[in-house]
Amino acid sequence: MEKxxxxxxxxxxxxxxxxVKDLFAAATFPDRVFVGICWQFDSARDQDCFAVPYPRPEQVRVIDVTLQETRGACWAKSRALSLIEDxxxxxxxxxxxxxxxGWDVEMIETLFRTGNSRAFLSTYPAGYEPPDKRRFSTPRLAPxxxxxxxxxxNSVLLEMPRPLESYLVAGxxxxxxxxxxxxxxxxPHIYFIGEEITHAARYFTHGWDGYTPDKCLIHHYYSRKSSTKHWEDEKDNWTKLNKASYKRVRHLLGIERTTDVDALTAIESYGLGDARSLTEFQAVIGVNFNAQLIDRKRYESIASTEAALANPIPPVSAHEMAILGVYACRHGHLLLPKRDAYIGKSLIKYGEWTDGLNQLCGNLFSSGDTVVEIGAGFGARTLPFARLVGGEGTVIAVEQSRRLVDLLHANIALNSFDNVRVIHARAGSLPGAVEITEPMFDSDENFGIVSHRKAKAPLKPYVLEIPLDHQNWGQINFLFIDTPGGVSEVLHGAGRLIATHRPTIVANADNAADAETATEYLRTHDYLLWKYSCPFFTLENYFRSxxxxxGGLRSNCIVAVPDNRDLSAFAAIRL
Structure with a gap:
């Protein structure tokens, strides 16, 4: 029995x-609902708080606390949570x-409709005025x-077709x-300000994903102007607690480190996780803590984009539905070919494609950087890169296949990115043109590999071949090359870029001969080289399949860093 x-x-x-009375009255199965309250009150002045008896007193657990004992909202919430049983x-x-x-059944059902076993629901609820004048809306959190x-x-009001990722927390x-x-x-050591963003960061870095519920299941009384607050009753104690709390919040979020022992009480028990990085968290919510920047364009586009998702345009034909589909994956919604032998199959089955490599890359560049991705395909890697660089950064996605470029443009629009620049070209060693054999989405193929040859007949489909040295893209911080068998060509066309910009480089190494040539080339440019191997399947996949x-298939990469960074923590091996 679920409780x-x-x-x-x-x-x-x-x-x-x-x-308490309403939560039991509105529940479909009130016998499965249990309540824990940390009651902070003055026994002489607060008798009006206990005028109505609890309807199911045997299902209500209480900790009574005097006003002098309490240490703020989070402390009290922590005490209430200590009453959990089974x-x-x-x-x-x-x-x-x-x-x-029916809120109890609906919340559990909404959690399951996310399709994510590590999902949670959170938002600022719709409001009400006592005794029971309710407003109805589905707000979504935004910085x-x-x-x-x-x-x-704060929150923006949206019509949502389903629970949608937000990654933020409402206390x-x-x-x-x-x-x-x-x-x-x-x-319990955060007083009030910073409660929500620190817990959101901690949940995310421990591998939990926040969703906005698409149904109005709960209402909050916002206009409590006459209500007494703790900082009004305990002004002296509040000042000390709040000062230490601010230091703790800034420390946890990497904004400003502190050695204040009051601010760091039991910090080892309430820190960030290691499933994902704080940099990734800032990227997915569109902020930069240190620069105090918010990607407002991204949030301005949320309402229009998700309104479109709520009222989708039907496909042109049944055939179109048979070969392409939109899937909700770890890093966003993707329009992809259903018969793709590897990348598409993995995204459909697991909601991700070699995500360990995304995590590694996320630690090799920063928010605000410029990333060049060679062999972008339909965007399976482009989306996480775009989130990681944030609104102040840029992803330059280079892809030679026109059909894959069309899907790439669609996926960028579907996820509301305006920090991705798509280049339809083949990156190579010399300028020219190559003939392309376009993938056929109605057949079983590996669409991650597109065949080509030097263009001869002008009437055949061709694409320009461009050396990276001939491009004027500004400072390049990170170069990702996913062109099996063609990595060394890309590198030979980027010698000046590599010498001048010294980007960190991650390159596909699935073709042994090409990988050997690329390795020797990078050694001559004084890079520290690592080998990284990422399995196609892990039990920690997004859908928890x-x-x-x-089987044992893996994606192999060369990682070239221009400094002495140690990548052994990512199971990389020094070459």
């Missing part, structure tokens, strides 16, 4: 009693809420500004699996 634990931190709030799902809310009928170097957020509406709350414990359809 839900509802954690509530209540500070002198008369609405809490009505919140429940499967956890809902963390504020003490002033109302609930939709809005920086206050004292810490990011704050008053957080629903997820028990495992998430056990793995990422709520930090346990079926291995690729």
């Amino acid at each position: 839900i634990f509802v954690a509530i931190a209540s500070y002198r709030d008369p609405e809490c009693q009505w919140t 429940e499967n799902y956890i809902l963390l809310i504020d003490s002033h809420m109302r609930f939709a009928k 809005v500004k920086f206050f004292d170097r810490v990011m704050s957020q 008053g509406y957080l629903f997820g699996h028990r495992e998430m709350f056990e793995q990422v414990r709520y930090d 346990k079926e291995n359809i690729f």
Whole structure:
């Protein structure tokens, strides 16, 4: 039997009693709902908070705390969460809420509709006014500004066709699996400001993905002007707690390191994870903590893009549906050929393509960098690169196949990126033109490899061959070459770029002869070389599928760094 634990931190709030009453009344299975409250109150002044008895007192667990004992909102939430027993799902809310009928079943069902076993739901809920005047909307969280170097957020109203990724956290509406709350414990040492962005970063770096629910299941009382706050009752204590909390938040987010022992209390128990990096988190939410920048263009386009997804245009024909499809994957929605033997098959089955390589690359360049991707295909690698460089960075995606370029443009538009520049060309050693054999999407092929030869007849399909040295793309920070058998040609056409810009280089090494030539070339340019091998299948895949359809197949790469960085932590081997 699935049970839900509802954690509530209540500070002198008369609405809490009505919140508890409504959550039981609106539940489809109230016998499966259990409540834990950290009650912070003054026994002499707050009798109005307890006028209504709990409807199921045997299912309500309470910790009573005096006003002098409490240490802020997160501390109280942590205490409430300590009352969890054997429940499967956890809902963390504020003490002033109302609930939709059947909210308990709907929240679990919404979580499963994400198709992600490590999903959680969170947003700023629609509002209500006591006793029960409700508004109905599905807001989605978005960064809005920086206050004292810490990011704050707001919400935009959207019509959503399904739960949508947002990766941000609202402290008053957080629903997820028990495992998430056990793995990422709520930090009691953050006072209030910074609670949401630090927990969002911690969930993300531990491998959990936040979604905005597409249904209005819960309501929040926002206009509580007459309500007493802790910082009003305990002004002296609040100042000290808040000062240490700000330092802790900035430290956790890599904005400003501190040695203040009060700010670093038990920090080892409440830090970031190692499943994904803080750089990746900033990229997916479109911010730069240190520069205090927000990619506003990206968020301005969210409403129009997702409105289009809510009302999709039907396909032209059944044949079109048979060969192409749109799939929700780890790094975005992808229009891809269904019969692709490797990349497409992996994205459809696992929601990702050799994501270990994406994680490695994410640690080799930074937000704001310029990345050149040779052999971009339909964008399986382009999308994560575009998220990682952020709004201030650029991805230059070079692809020789016209059909794959068309899909690449579609996927860039589908995911609202305006930081990707697509170049329809073949990167090589000398300027010229090559004939291209375009992939046929209605047959089983490896669309990651497109055959070519030097152009002879002008009437045949051809594409320009360009050396990278002939391009004026500014400072290049990272060069990714995914052209099996053609890596050394690309490098020989980029000698001046490599000598001048000294980019970090990751190159496909699946063709042994080509990899050997490329390795020797890079050695002559004083690069430190590593070999990295990424399996096609891992149990940690995005869809958590346990079926291995690729056996022991792996993608092999040469990683060339212009400095002494140690990549052994990524299971790379020094050459």
